[in-house]
Amino acid sequence: MKEPLYQHIIMDLKQAIIAGTYPPGSKLPTELNLSETYGVSRITSKRALVELENEGIVIRVRGKGSFVREKAVVSQSKTIKKDVLFILPFPDNTTVGNYAQGMFEVIQATHYRLQMQPHQYLSNLDVKDIVERYAGVIFYPRNNHDDIELLYRLHLFGVPTVLIDKKIDQLPFSSVMANNEQGAYEATRHLIAQKHQKIAFINIDAIGKKSSVRDRYFGYLKALHGYELEPYHFEQLDPNDSQFLMTLCTELQRLNITAIIAENDVLAIQLINALKKQNVSIPKDIAVIGFDNIQAAQLIEPHLTTVAQNFEEMGSAAMRLLLAELDETSIEHDQVVVPIQLIERASTRNLKEEDDVTND
Incomplete structure (x- = not known):
């Protein structure tokens, strides 16, 4: 599978910083500049800058932009995240269907790995921990209200996220639901x-x-x-x-x-x-x-x-949507509705x- 486009942007910026094109204290191109230069979405260019911030290479100042740190240590090694996080609402997943089987069938042909965790897992994590550890998230909300802050912050950090079972109108995420x-x-x-x-x-x-x-x-x-x-x-x-x-x-x-x-x-x-x-x-x-x-x-x-x-089909659809976002083959936020059967x-x-x- 090809390298995610945000990683390509990261490597180009790192090389430019090492070459002195962007010396310490200088301002990097904006999200908009990068999205136009590379022909990608603002979400992708933003994620590249967030990753550089997480590595301690740049500092992002609200309303001003992203700047190279004075004592930035730049490594040219690639840090491609391989884990995809699937958050379930309950510790016992027997009451929410076999979504994982469908996800595994899709993800096994890629270099990504699926990690399943109950909602309680999030109590020990900050949003930045998720940004640093995972390539993307498939999230089964407990309801339409409790996880609004977390999900919106994932959006702000540019983390590819797909919702399953529910659609939250205020959030620009793809979703997969039964009819x-x-x-x-x-x-x-x-x-x-x-x-x-x-x-x-x-x-x-x-x-x-x-x-x-x-x-x-x-x-x-x-x-x-x-x-x-x-x-x-x-x-x-x-x-x-x-x-x-x-x-x-x-x-x-x-x-x-x-x-x-x-x-x-x-x-x-x-x-x-x-x-x-x-x-x-x-x-x-x-x-x-x-x-x-x-x-x-x-x-x-x-x-x-x-x-x-059809839980397996819902899981498969959710994983396909997430992989499309990770590989930048789709920047649209799709709403997939899976048929039911009485x-x-x-x-x-x-x-x-x-x-x-x-x-x-």
Whole structure:
């Protein structure tokens, strides 16, 4: 694989400093000058200057530019970073899908290496540590708010970054997501086709906190609207509070809810277990659909109907986007949407079947 373009700029500037073209204290070309000279993006030229600053060769002064340090020690050896960092939201990645398999399939043909770490890993790092250690980052945000500062600083440092599962509108990053809206739309249409009319959508955090969950909610609303059905929405839950879940399940029964679409499979399984404790039969009394198709969806009884995300394809797409940025074959920030698939199992049923039995 060819040398990243920012490294080419770094080597040229180092040679010019050694040759005396840029003596100590002199000003280097600006990001704009370098981007025009080399035909690259401002992100690439900025990263070259940031790398020189990290090596102690230049000092960058806000509003004035980049200057050669008075006692700069310049090494002409290349320091090409080979590690790509993949940040997962939780220590246990079994609940977020097998993205890594798709990433490995793409990265193994390159000189880069994939390093996976849980979100907690970041608590021991400064942003500059990431800049110094990693060629680029694939980031799975926990939500759309908590990591804004870190992600924006990665952007300011010019670190190639791709988001997975969520899109954060304020940040100029490429992203890869499942077609969440279409997934929830198809799940809701499936329940409506089974004659359900009181269908609840249940999510954990406030609906605006995660773009992926927000899109699922919009798909649910879109499907209901087409049949003039009323939404039943429950959010800001504590799924680890068993008493809270029991209270919620009691409320669902009071409202005569016959079907639930949960934010994800983990929540769907927690709801099924809580409903069972209240002697609610799944799916006879209440049908349940999850989202993700994690392994546990086939271990719960009854097996969970769910919307499957193609995690491997999402991982592959994220890695392809990142490599394109690293190799400067693309400077566009692309938004890739991966198709979903409704997997029908035993946690849903057709209400019409009961009507037919009753009429007989």
